[in-house]
Amino acid sequence: MNNSSWRDRLRALPVFGENLPGFATDAAPSDPIALFTEWLAFAIDDGVSQPHAMTVATANADAVASARTVILKDLTPDGLWFSTMTNSRKGQDLAANPTAALLFYWREQGRQVRLSGGVVVGDRAVAEADFLQRSIEARAVAIAGQQSAVLTGREQFDSAVEDARAILEFKPDYVPDAWTAYQVRPTTVEFWQATRDRDQIRLRYSRADDGWTQELLWP
Ligand SMILES: Cc1cc2nc3c(=O)[nH]c(=O)nc-3n(C[C@H](O)[C@H](O)[C@H](O)COP(=O)(O)O)c2cc1C
Incomplete structure (x- = not known):
């Protein structure tokens, strides 16, 4: 298949x-976390597929960017939470450069939310509780190896997971030190709504000294 047929396809x-929802920007709350909460609740209730899956973009010390999908674990008035290993690529990026951009795309609703801001490491108790809620298999895989390191082969994986299962049998509440809960504290949040006539509505919030400012953006 040549390039032009790919273009046509x-x-x-x-x-x-x-059935795209509306977006009454005049009625938007002054706090973007309140609006995000409304949109997320509606995405869940409306049956959007994996509404809690978000793209997390980070950059290393040389400003080389990388992005991956991660699950949103919690939402609190000051930020959004995800969990991962500190020794992963994203964990290393965040140690060098503690900022991130998050992206939600709720395709069934034509909605996109972009958030960016500083990232802080949450209390150890949050990471531990989060880890212990994971399935045994997911915990064994996390314990088995160093996330994002090169894997020499399937045998290496199977044997390390087998060893990790043995650790969990002996100590079911074991939580690896590297498992970490991160909180992203947004300083900008942009809500984007598609409409049927290919118009788009964009509302950006920026953190100010005493709250948030709101601006409409050209599509
Ligand atoms: C739907 C989905 C959810 C995921 N959730 C997580 C997660 O919550 N935590 C995590 O560390 N990786 C998660 N991953 C795997 C990451 O996308 C990524 O492969 C892994 O964290 C290593 O990323 P890094 O090498 O950039 O650090 C998820 C992947 C998908 C597709």
Whole structure:
């Protein structure tokens, strides 16, 4: 298949669904976390697929960016939480450069939310409680190896997971030191809503000294 037929195939794909929700920016709350909470609750209730899956973008000390999907673990008035290993690529990026950009795309609703801000390490108790809620298998895999390191082969993986299962049998509440809960504290949040006429509505919040400012953006 040559490049031009790929162009035609891609162009023929639909982008947004039929039943897009509205976005009354005039009625938007003054706090973007309140609006995010409304949008997330609606995405869950409306049956959006994996509404809690978000892209997390980080950059290392040389400003080389990388992004990956991570699960949103909690939402508190000052930020959004995810959990991962400190020794992973993202963990190393965050140690060198504790800022991140988050992206949610709720395709069934034509909605996108972009957040960015500083990242702080949460209390150890949060990471421990989070880890112990994971399935035994997911815990064994996390204990087995160093996330993002090069794997020499399937045998290395199987044998390390087997050893990790033995650790968990002996000590079921074991939590690896590297398992960490991170909180992203947004300083900018942008809400984007598609409409049927290919128009788009964009509302950006920026943190100010005494609250948040709001601006509409050109699509
Ligand atoms: C839907 C989905 C959810 C994921 N959730 C997590 C998660 O909560 N924590 C995590 O460390 N990795 C999660 N991953 C795996 C990451 O995308 C990534 O492969 C891994 O964290 C290593 O990333 P890094 O090498 O950039 O550190 C998830 C992947 C997918 C597709």
